[in-house]
Amino acid sequence: xxxxxxxxxxxxxxxxxxxxxxxxxxxxxxxxxxxxxxxxxxxxxxxxxxxxxxxxxxxxxxxxxxxxxxxxxxxxxxxxxxxxxxxxxxxxxxxxxxxxxxxxxxxxxxxxxxxxxxxxxxxxxxxxxxxxxxxxxxxxxxxxxxxxxxxxxxxxxxxxxxxxxxxxxxxxxxxxxxxxxxxxxxxxxxxxxxxxxxxxxxxxxxxxxxxxxxxxxxxxxxxxxxxxxxxxxxxxxx
Numbered sequence: 001x002x003x004x005x006x007x008x009x010x011x012x013x014x015x016x017x018x019x020x021x022x023x024x025x026x027x028x029x030x031x032x033x034x035x036x037x038x039x040x041x042x043x044x045x046x047x048x049x050x051x052x053x054x055x056x057x058x059x060x061x062x063x064x065x066x067x068x069x070x071x072x073x074x075x076x077x078x079x080x081x082x083x084x085x086x087x088x089x090x091x092x093x094x095x096x097x098x099x100x101x102x103x104x105x106x107x108x109x110x111x112x113x114x115x116x117x118x119x120x121x122x123x124x125x126x127x128x129x130x131x132x133x134x135x136x137x138x139x140x141x142x143x144x145x146x147x148x149x150x151x152x153x154x155x156x157x158x159x160x161x162x163x164x165x166x167x168x169x170x171x172x173x174x175x176x177x178x179x180x181x182x183x184x185x186x187x188x189x190x191x192x193x194x195x196x197x198x199x200x201x202x203x204x205x206x207x208x209x210x211x212x213x214x215x216x217x218x219x220x221x222x223x224x225x226x227x228x229x230x231x232x233x234x235x236x237x238x
Contacts, residue, residue: 019182019202023216024052024153027181028059030201031151035179040065044147047071049164050136051220052210053152056181058228060151069138070229071150071167073160074125076100078108079117083209085159086118089125091133092167096126099163135222138229144172151179153217154210155200158187165194182213 021027038044046068048057054070061068072091078084086108087100109115133139148168155161155178165176175196183200184207191198202213211217 019213021181021214023214024055025059027153027201027214028056028061028151029063031056031179031181031199032060032063034201035060035064035149035199038064038066038147038149041147043145044149045069045141045143046149046151047141047164047168049073049150049152049160050132050139051225052154053150054220054225054228056153057149057151060149060179066149067141069141070136070225071164072129072132072136072139073163073167074129075160076118076121076125079113079121083156085157087122088159088163089122089129090160090163090167091129091139092170096129097163097167097170098122099159099166101159132222136225136229141171143168145174146172147175147177148173149177149179150195153181154213155180155183155187155191156207156210158183158190161187161191162194165191182210183207 021030044066046057046061046064046066048054048068048070050070050072057068057070074089075085076087076089078086085101086105087098090097105118150161150164150168152161161178165178168176177197177199178191178195179199181200182202182204183198185203188198188200188203
């Protein structure tokens with residue numbers, strides 16, 4: 001990615017051996033350091049994937065003097081292997097956008113997991129997504145013709161980020177950048193096909209879980225997220 005967001009490669013990695021982050025806020029600040037060309041860039045907004053991406057987005061947006069907010073996503077996890085997603089849901093303009101990894105879905109069905117079990121996962125995640133849409137501020141933005149930076153605390157399968165990309169594209173975003181502290185190579189490669197740019201500080205050769213790259217990786221509550229989103233959309237440091 002060059003300083004003009006021109007036609008450079010759309011996957012940028014800043015590799016540092018043994019990279020770990022103190023917490024999500026520090027990860028967001030380090031992301032911002034790697035994206036100086038976005039500082040005070042007109043018609044640009046940073047959206048964090050709720051919940052884990054919110055502190056990352058808030059810290060990055062503060063350093064870059066950009067407005068920030070949230071995009072609501074929910075992973076559709078395989079029953080018994082919740083960390084592996086067969087799809088994801090995203091909130092977009094009052095509707096629920098759904099993506100499914102069809103080859104993976106067919107594989108898990110062939111391995112004995114029933115369609116009714118997958119339907120139950122989707123019903124639960126859809127209900128939670130709608131609950132958050134009612135409760136969380138900072139989720140409605142005019143994205144038409146804007147550059148949208150989608151920030152998360154990390155990418156394992158990339159399913160929720162893919163759903164977020166589709167959601168902001170549907171809302172009219174002109175340029176979509178996925179920016180994360182750490183990502184699996186598989187997820188980075190996959191997202192490179194749908195994003196204008198993918199920016200990852202670290203893509204380790206062996207990727208087990210996002211939390212392994214943080215010293216503190218606690219679960220975030222609704223209150224944690226709402227408190228950070230209450231001022232979403234304003235420019236400058238918070």
